[in-house]
Amino acid sequence: MTAPAADVVIDVEGLTKSFGGRPVVRNLSMQVRRGLIYGFLGPNGSGKTTTLRMLCGLLTPDSGHGTCLGYDILTQSAEIKRHVGYMTQRFSLYADLSIRENLEFVARVYNLERPRAAADAAIRRLGLENRAGQLAGELSGGWKQRLALGACILPGPQLLLLDEPTAGVDPKARREFWDEIHALAHQGMTVLVSTHYMDEAERCHEIAYIAYGELLARGTVDAVIADAHLATYVVTGPGLADLAEALKGREGVDMVAPFGTALHVSGRDRARLDAATRDLREGGAQRWAPGEPTLEDVFIDLMSRTKDNFA
Numbered sequence: 001m002t003a004p005a006a007d008v009v010i011d012v013e014g015l016t017k018s019f020g021g022r023p024v025v026r027n028l029s030m031q032v033r034r035g036l037i038y039g040f041l042g043p044n045g046s047g048k049t050t051t052l053r054m055l056c057g058l059l060t061p062d063s064g065h066g067t068c069l070g071y072d073i074l075t076q077s078a079e080i081k082r083h084v085g086y087m088t089q090r091f092s093l094y095a096d097l098s099i100r101e102n103l104e105f106v107a108r109v110y111n112l113e114r115p116r117a118a119a120d121a122a123i124r125r126l127g128l129e130n131r132a133g134q135l136a137g138e139l140s141g142g143w144k145q146r147l148a149l150g151a152c153i154l155p156g157p158q159l160l161l162l163d164e165p166t167a168g169v170d171p172k173a174r175r176e177f178w179d180e181i182h183a184l185a186h187q188g189m190t191v192l193v194s195t196h197y198m199d200e201a202e203r204c205h206e207i208a209y210i211a212y213g214e215l216l217a218r219g220t221v222d223a224v225i226a227d228a229h230l231a232t233y234v235v236t237g238p239g240l241a242d243l244a245e246a247l248k249g250r251e252g253v254d255m256v257a258p259f260g261t262a263l264h265v266s267g268r269d270r271a272r273l274d275a276a277t278r279d280l281r282e283g284g285a286q287r288w289a290p291g292e293p294t295l296e297d298v299f300i301d302l303m304s305r306t307k308d309n310f311a
């Protein structure tokens, strides 16, 4: 079902971008609804940042067209920028200003009417009261990211663009950061976020997986896993490293990956996977149990398929 137009924040078709003659994003089309947390995943250099920036009119595609917040991404990027909060991979606030000074400064840059009050409200919202006087440069990674998020939402954007916002941040701080993102989305903010963390992907309403500039999968996490049609065995017991070696390259075995104390063995065709592993399942020392593929299994498989296409 197509979402009603008023609910669609991003609607783009056929976006393509090359740098120095090398295609970085190929023929990308997508829609994002209001209030959604939309995750972008994919290997390093696969085109996530480039995609995010094109979706919001911050970078002009070589071809393709579409709208963001109802504005044309090709001709109305100035209007779009006014409503987008962009948190880049690099911490871009002033290290030698305090939290309050940084936020007040942002409020003034955006011409907010009462910059001091706006900074105070952001400080309260992010639970930074006890640290308001601390220099931004002295904060831990997690608090820095919280501050950066606070600065991003200060001007009241409708759309947030978060480029790997929690890279290198500890699990507790990451969880708090995500709780805040969910609270914002609940209030109607649309959030586009790139990440390499599977647990974060699972906290998104929808995800898109990009590899080699192509959008390979999208939808809810459950839908992406189901659409991959991967049959998986979870193998436990002794000698898993040797087993993994023995399985690699067998026709019908498309992916072998260790997961903690287990080995995940997957194939795109259940019958072929069963045939390819029968001798080991029946005669080996390990326990083979049919299992559900994880999101990571699916991503590894998607990537290997594309690599084959580009080889």
Ligand SMILES: Nc1ncnc2c1ncn2[C@@H]1O[C@H](COP(=O)(O)OP(=O)(O)OP(=O)(O)O)[C@@H](O)[C@H]1O
Pocket (backbone or CB within 6 Å): 019, 020, 024, 042, 043, 044, 045, 046, 047, 048, 049, 050, 051
């Ligand atoms: N302005 C630019 N000029 C030239 N090449 C660029 C430019 N921006 C990005 N690239 C190249 O385009 C490719 C895709 O980069 P992009 O940053 O979109 O990937 P990414 O998926 O966000 O990667 P990462 O996960 O490492 O952040 C990379 O090879 C990068 O070097």
